[in-house]
Amino acid sequence: MDRKKREKEMACVLVCSLGFPAKDVRNAFSMLIESADDTALDNPVVVEDLAMFLARVVVDEVLAPRDLEELGSTMGGKVIRTAKTLLEARLSGERILRCWGGGGIESKSPGCTVSEVKEKIQVLLEEYASGGDLKEACRCVKDLGMPFFHHEDVKKSVVRIIEEKEKKERVWKLLKVCV
Known part of the structure; x- marks a missing residue:
């Protein structure tokens, strides 16, 4: 529960992929x-996180909406x-599927794709090199949320340093401090 959005998305995809019986998932949530x-x-937003996980397993059809009734009658x-409020909202299914940045099990990609991350890094470097903070x-x-992808930060930074020599000091500073 105290993880980042990417890890929460991966946990949801894992629960959906493993195909646990609804009874076991219901017991785990209990x-x-x-x-x-x-x-x-330790985690003040545990109610919101649990509610989002519950809504997500309902949207992913791991649990049926009636399973929430059974859980609700006992505790929590x-x-x-x-x-229930999250599930009853307008266009809730789509919103819940993307609550942590992924697209659910159908997307085969919890979070961003590699090309999306590379693009985000490129935009970040462009903004910083042009006077960003x-x-x-x-x-x-x-x-x-991808420390294992810092090599891409370094690679794109070095390319930027070679291509734009006048901004190399700023980019070096970014590498020294952040990566």
Whole structure:
């Protein structure tokens, strides 16, 4: 629950892919809801996260909407109410599928594709090189949530340094601080 959006998306895709019986998924959520009060001490948004996970497994058809009723009758009223509210909203299915940046199990890609990440890095470097803020650029690199992809940051930065010699000091500074 205390992970980033990308990891939450991958967890949802994993739950959908493994094909657990609905009864087991329902029991797992019951245990999570029971421990929500304790978890809230470390993660204050646990109710919202659990509700979003519940809504997501309903949209992904791992659980049926009636399974929420069974969970709601036992415990975790606030989590269940929040999940139902999310599911009842207009165009909720599409919104819930993309809640953490992915497109669900059908997209075969939790989060961004490699080409999308490369494009985001390119845009980030262009904005920074043209006078952007160093802290903002570092935050954007972190927000990508892909530390295993920093080689692409370095590669694109070196290319930019070679192509635009007048901006090389700014780009070097970005590499020193962020990557």
